[in-house]
Amino acid sequence: MEKLLNKYSEQFQYSYYSSLFRVFIALFLIKDIVITNSLKNLLYRGNEFYITNESFFLEVLSINTSFVRNNFNFFNVLYLVIIILYLFGVGKRITAFTLYIIFDIMQQLNPITLNGGDNLLKFILLYMVFINSYDYFSISKLNYKNSEHTKLSNFLSNLGILSIKLHLCLVYFLAGIHKINADVWFNGVATYYTLSLERFRGTSFNIKLAQNAFLVLISTYMTILIEISYPFLVWFKATRKTLIILAILLHLSISILMMLLDFQMVFILVQGFFFTNKEILLVMNKIKHYTKKLKNNKKWIIPTK
Amino acid sequence: MTIIFVSPKNYLNISLLEYSDLYNSFFYQKWAFFAPPPKTNERLYYIFENKNNIKDIQIFEVIEPITKAKSEKNPFNTEEDLLDYVLSNSINNIRETIVNTNEFIIYQEQKLDKKFTKSEKEKFYDNEIDNLSRFKTLKNYSRNVAIKNNIDIRKYNVKFTISLIDIVPFSERKNTNYKHKIQNLYVSKSFNLR
Numbered sequence: 001m002e003k004l005l006n007k008y009s010e011q012f013q014y015s016y017y018s019s020l021f022r023v024f025i026a027l028f029l030i031k032d033i034v035i036t037n038s039l040k041n042l043l044y045r046g047n048e049f050y051i052t053n054e055s056f057f058l059e060v061l062s063i064n065t066s067f068v069r070n071n072f073n074f075f076n077v078l079y080l081v082i083i084i085l086y087l088f089g090v091g092k093r094i095t096a097f098t099l100y101i102i103f104d105i106m107q108q109l110n111p112i113t114l115n116g117g118d119n120l121l122k123f124i125l126l127y128m129v130f131i132n133s134y135d136y137f138s139i140s141k142l143n144y145k146n147s148e149h150t151k152l153s154n155f156l157s158n159l160g161i162l163s164i165k166l167h168l169c170l171v172y173f174l175a176g177i178h179k180i181n182a183d184v185w186f187n188g189v190a191t192y193y194t195l196s197l198e199r200f201r202g203t204s205f206n207i208k209l210a211q212n213a214f215l216v217l218i219s220t221y222m223t224i225l226i227e228i229s230y231p232f233l234v235w236f237k238a239t240r241k242t243l244i245i246l247a248i249l250l251h252l253s254i255s256i257l258m259m260l261l262d263f264q265m266v267f268i269l270v271q272g273f274f275f276t277n278k279e280i281l282l283v284m285n286k287i288k289h290y291t292k293k294l295k296n297n298k299k300w301i302i303p304t305k
Numbered sequence: 306m307t308i309i310f311v312s313p314k315n316y317l318n319i320s321l322l323e324y325s326d327l328y329n330s331f332f333y334q335k336w337a338f339f340a341p342p343p344k345t346n347e348r349l350y351y352i353f354e355n356k357n358n359i360k361d362i363q364i365f366e367v368i369e370p371i372t373k374a375k376s377e378k379n380p381f382n383t384e385e386d387l388l389d390y391v392l393s394n395s396i397n398n399i400r401e402t403i404v405n406t407n408e409f410i411i412y413q414e415q416k417l418d419k420k421f422t423k424s425e426k427e428k429f430y431d432n433e434i435d436n437l438s439r440f441k442t443l444k445n446y447s448r449n450v451a452i453k454n455n456i457d458i459r460k461y462n463v464k465f466t467i468s469l470i471d472i473v474p475f476s477e478r479k480n481t482n483y484k485h486k487i488q489n490l491y492v493s494k495s496f497n498l499r
Contacts, residue, residue, distance in 0.1 A: 183341065
């Protein structure tokens with residue numbers, strides 16, 4: 001146990017991807033604000049046909065939900081400011097926590113359009129509060145004068161990363177066992193029905209693909225196989241890359257064929273948490289070497305501490 | 306905690322049911338992902354009936370045009386996508402309420418050892434559905450439909466119908482003469498928009 005504690009406190013090996021993920025997510029959330037801006041009266045303010053509910057979270061904080069709805073423009077600007085601060089790493093964990101709270105309130109103000117990606121993102125944002133994601137792409141790093149504080153920060157960060165990985169594995173596992181329990185998945189015909197749904201007809205090929213019984217069989221069983229095996233095999237170096245590539249392919253195909261781009265994007269981005277700084281930066285250096293874009297052989301420095 | 310409350314129904318999470326509401330208020334999550342996938346496509350019909358002329362009935366279906374536009378404009382389909390989510394999730398909410406109310410009626414019939422009449426059953430359904438915010442959402446949407454189709458809301462009453470059209474079963478996929486089964490899931494009472 002002590003060995004594990006020491007290992008988790010000594011070094012935070014995921015700082016590069018955590019920082020990159022922070023930037024991705026901030027841009028992702030800004031994009032959401034921009035594209036839903038024209039629909040804010042419908043979705044958040046309750047001024048149109050959509051009947052909104054009270055936010056449990058706001059009521060717990062003794063804030064009247066209708067007060068927030070009536071002042072939604074102000075609230076939305078506040079949300080945007082917090083995201084921008086988060087994007088640049090200003091305010092570090094306090095900003096991350098504030099973002100999590102506001103993100104949760106936004107979800108409760110409009111729960112009807114949420115999907116699995118939004119659901120997962122809420123938890124990732126919570127875990128990101130504990131993770132030091134400010135070593136890269138940030139106006140400043142988290143610096144502690146006291147080495148014990150550094151150790152605690154590393155410990156929390158490593159624990160946060162582990163929580164993200166475990167949560168992702170739990171999601172796949174539950175999705176997998178639910179599927180096995182459903183007749184159409186068990187009998188290998190489920191993707192015929194998903195491809196035939198009008199609401200999710202992402203391409204004009206969906207119907208043709210659905211007519212191919214062999215493709216339907218393979219895609220149905222592959223989906224179950226990936227979801228069930230991922231939580232167990234992703235932890236081993238020998239199988240990790242294969243599983244992650246398969247998961248990314250699965251999410252890409254869903255995003256294209258079923259028009260669930262945002263949903264799948266979150267799941268694809270989360271895969272990166274399985275790679276340490278060393279692994280990511282080695283790949284990046286290889287890419288730079290091959291593209292020969294880097295002048296004077298300047299390379300990314302692989303952190304050792 | 307998460308594992309307990311997000312697992313499929315089992316002894317442990319059923320025995321902790323009273324705490325699940327509290328947990329879900331903060332950390333709601335559902336990971337069934339199309340298990341099972343729907344085997345039907347939805348239709349939502351708004352039926353406008355002229356108050357003074359019983360022969361003047363105008364019917365508009367709203368789901369199919371939205372899903373078509375959503376596909377055509379993909380990936381620049383935010384408006385259609387969100388509208389589709391609002392309407393379809395409202396329909397699903399009513400659908401779930403009907404299933405739950407049906408189970409409740411069966412349970413009550415067994416418990417009281419009596420059969421409810423059709424009108425008694427309808428009362429149960431109305432009590433549950435009429436108070437749903439999603440029902441009110443669909444009811445309110447009729448105003449948008451009226452405006453879009455130049456219906457004078459002073460002259461018409463409106464009701465809406467939710468129908469489910471089955472997807473051709475996998476075993477029948479080559480059958481070009483397959484006749485779709487259409488099920489009327491819900492028909493609202495007629496209401497005035499003014």
